[in-house]
Amino acid sequence: MLGEVPIFELGVMIVALALGAGAASYFNKSDIPFFIISGMILGPFGIGRLWEFHVGSTTGAEHFIEIGAELGIIFLLFFMGMSFSLKKLREHRGKIAVVGTIDLLNFAPGILVGYLFFQDIVVAFLIGGIVYISSSAVISKSLMDLGWESTPEADQMLERLVFEDLAIVIYLSVLSAVILSEETSVVSILSHVGVAMLFLVILIFFIYMKPEYFNRLLKTRSSEIFVLRAVGFIGLVAGVAMILGLSEAVAAFFVGIAFGATEHLAKLQQALYSFRYLFGGIFFF
Amino acid sequence: MRTDLLLIRGILPLLLIVVVASTLYKYFTAYYGAKYFELDTKSSRRVGVGMITRGEFSLIIAALSAEAVGRYAIPEITETVPAFAVSYVLMMCILGTVLMQFMDR
Numbered sequence: 001m002l003g004e005v006p007i008f009e010l011g012v013m014i015v016a017l018a019l020g021a022g023a024a025s026y027f028n029k030s031d032i033p034f035f036i037i038s039g040m041i042l043g044p045f046g047i048g049r050l051w052e053f054h055v056g057s058t059t060g061a062e063h064f065i066e067i068g069a070e071l072g073i074i075f076l077l078f079f080m081g082m083s084f085s086l087k088k089l090r091e092h093r094g095k096i097a098v099v100g101t102i103d104l105l106n107f108a109p110g111i112l113v114g115y116l117f118f119q120d121i122v123v124a125f126l127i128g129g130i131v132y133i134s135s136s137a138v139i140s141k142s143l144m145d146l147g148w149e150s151t152p153e154a155d156q157m158l159e160r161l162v163f164e165d166l167a168i169v170i171y172l173s174v175l176s177a178v179i180l181s182e183e184t185s186v187v188s189i190l191s192h193v194g195v196a197m198l199f200l201v202i203l204i205f206f207i208y209m210k211p212e213y214f215n216r217l218l219k220t221r222s223s224e225i226f227v228l229r230a231v232g233f234i235g236l237v238a239g240v241a242m243i244l245g246l247s248e249a250v251a252a253f254f255v256g257i258a259f260g261a262t263e264h265l266a267k268l269q270q271a272l273y274s275f276r277y278l279f280g281g282i283f284f285f
Numbered sequence: 286m287r288t289d290l291l292l293i294r295g296i297l298p299l300l301l302i303v304v305v306a307s308t309l310y311k312y313f314t315a316y317y318g319a320k321y322f323e324l325d326t327k328s329s330r331r332v333g334v335g336m337i338t339r340g341e342f343s344l345i346i347a348a349l350s351a352e353a354v355g356r357y358a359i360p361e362i363t364e365t366v367p368a369f370a371v372s373y374v375l376m377m378c379i380l381g382t383v384l385m386q387f388m389d390r
Contacts, residue, residue, distance in 0.1 A: 103318070117296065137341050153329075156316075179349065
């Protein structure tokens with residue numbers, strides 16, 4: 001009976017996120033592990049094993065969570081794009097290239113052990129990526145909490161993270177072109193990747209050659225219209241990317257870079273942060 | 286992310302080996318990278334432990350893996366890899382932040 005009202009399930013979910021975030025802030029830790037645990041407990045493999053009720057037991061709630069989680073990824077990568085420092089990349093490119101290349105060695109343990117256990121290249125590549133990439137969110141929070149920001153070691157870490165951000169964008173484009181397509185022949189996978197890359201190139205062309213378009217798009221006095229235009233554009237670009245078989249996260253990252261270079265950066269961060277946080281939380285369910 | 290954590294029973298050795306190996310890898314690649322740019326030993330150690338934490342991106346890869354289609358829609362990819370990722374991130378998130386706090390002393 002409890003499981004028949006999707007809104008009730010969503011309410012339970014958000015309350016669980018609020019409790020998780022509260023606990024995280026009480027213990028002064030990142031909220032990510034707390035969200036993972038909330039999602040585990042309330043999901044089909046947590047209380048769902050014991051009762052008929054769990055978050056996502058109705059199809060309505062299930063679909064909402066599925067799409068909400070996708071929006072969470074889109075907003076996360078969009079924000080990452082907005083705060084991605086092209087300036088830092090340009091100024092320290094030599095250093096970033098060196099530490100970043102050394103850092104690529106971290107693909108090795110996952111790929112090797114993954115292949116050893118599963119004898120499958122794709123599984124090994126997946127585990128390699130999962131193991132390679134450090135957490136920008138948790139590391140930035142720890143740097144602030146410990147008061148290490150603006151030390152030489154913090155600079156080193158942030159430069160590594162800049163490289164990793166770029167590496168993961170390339171990784172996600174390749175991965176989604178491969179595992180999300182029904183195609184089986186190498187030629188059709190390659191043409192798939194080709195179309196997706198063409199879309200990216202067009203997007204990047206506009207970011208570099210016509211930055212004023214983005215400025216004009218977001219230029220409005222009404223803060224309501226501002227939000228609608230920003231989210232509408234993000235959604236449309238992410239959607240087109242998905243239709244073309246490109247990772248929506250990667251597209252959102254580039255829209256973030258484009259928007260981050262406009263004069264509206266601070267306003268965007270303020271106006272869209274609650275979307276990022278809410279849908280980012282749903283991602284854990 | 287709908288993941289059955291009980292699935293890790295089958296891959297516990299994999300999980301433990303990867304946790305240990307990837308911690309050492311991150312530590313030493315970051316430590317020597319920092320040394321190369323002439324940070325002192327204490328700062329280099331901080332960079333080393335600082336990079337250990339894994340989080341949101343590993344989970345995004347896992348979410349993508351769970352949605353694999355066609356010939357990639359095998360249980361290893363759609364179920365085992367996500368379960369591995371969630372348990373791995375939980376462990377590395379805690380390990381990384383605790384080690385950083387420890388280094389602060």
